[in-house]
Amino acid sequence: MIRALTLSLAQLTDPPILRVFAKSFAVTLILFALLSAAFWAVARAVAGWLGAGAGWQELAGFIAVLLAIGGAWLLFRAVAIAVVGVFADEVVEAVERRHYPQAVTSAKPVPFARGLAMGLGSASRTVLVNLVLVPVYLALLVTGIGSAILFFLVNGWLLGRDLGDMVAARHMPKAAMRDWRATTGVRRFMLGLVGTGLLVVPVANILAPVVAAAMATHWYHGRKRA
Numbered sequence: 001m002i003r004a005l006t007l008s009l010a011q012l013t014d015p016p017i018l019r020v021f022a023k024s025f026a027v028t029l030i031l032f033a034l035l036s037a038a039f040w041a042v043a044r045a046v047a048g049w050l051g052a053g054a055g056w057q058e059l060a061g062f063i064a065v066l067l068a069i070g071g072a073w074l075l076f077r078a079v080a081i082a083v084v085g086v087f088a089d090e091v092v093e094a095v096e097r098r099h100y101p102q103a104v105t106s107a108k109p110v111p112f113a114r115g116l117a118m119g120l121g122s123a124s125r126t127v128l129v130n131l132v133l134v135p136v137y138l139a140l141l142v143t144g145i146g147s148a149i150l151f152f153l154v155n156g157w158l159l160g161r162d163l164g165d166m167v168a169a170r171h172m173p174k175a176a177m178r179d180w181r182a183t184t185g186v187r188r189f190m191l192g193l194v195g196t197g198l199l200v201v202p203v204a205n206i207l208a209p210v211v212a213a214a215m216a217t218h219w220y221h222g223r224k225r226a
């Protein structure tokens with residue numbers, strides 16, 4: 001994992017990687033802006049329906065924006081990985097061309113529709129699983145660290161699956177990926193834990209999705225060499 005992380009960071013300045021980062025970051029910001037606008041509009045509509053004055057409507061809108069920002073922070077991992085998932089094939093190809101050129105000749109580019117489906121699936125799983133576990137997170141708050149540990153374990157498992165799929169989708173048919181997941185669960189989980197750790201570090205979390213996708217590529221091909 002250390003080798004994968006080091007090589008991934010060293011390639012951040014490559015033009016293909018920078019393009020993916022720019023696109024994914026821009027789309028993520030747009031999605032968060034739309035989320036804030038939607039919260040604000042709904043809050044104002046509810047305030048108007050209740051007959052509240054203009055001042056209360058503005059306050060409700062302001063509170064809604066704050067809630068949207070808080071929700072965006074909580075959902076950042078899901079949204080960021082989903083967006084990068086759409087463009088992941090470009091990251092994987094860039095890493096393969098530089099470090100594993102023999103793999104490029106046999107790879108099959110992931111169609112945009114499949115990348116989009118994988119990204120949306122990733123976000124849906126993350127949101128659904130974490131929402132289901134909210135009562136458990138709250139119950140574990142009394143332990144001090146239980147909630148954080150469970151968060152890392154659950155999201156490491158989810159992220160490991162998503163990152164592995166981003167690379168495997170270029171090199172094996174969809175039908176074969178289920179059996180592949182069954183034989184690589186532990187190492188994908190470790191990869192997911194590293195990615196989750198990067199996603200919770202301020203500033204680093206902006207680059208984390210792209211770095212994690214590059215790490216997954218090194219992990220996939222390094223595993224085959226081992």
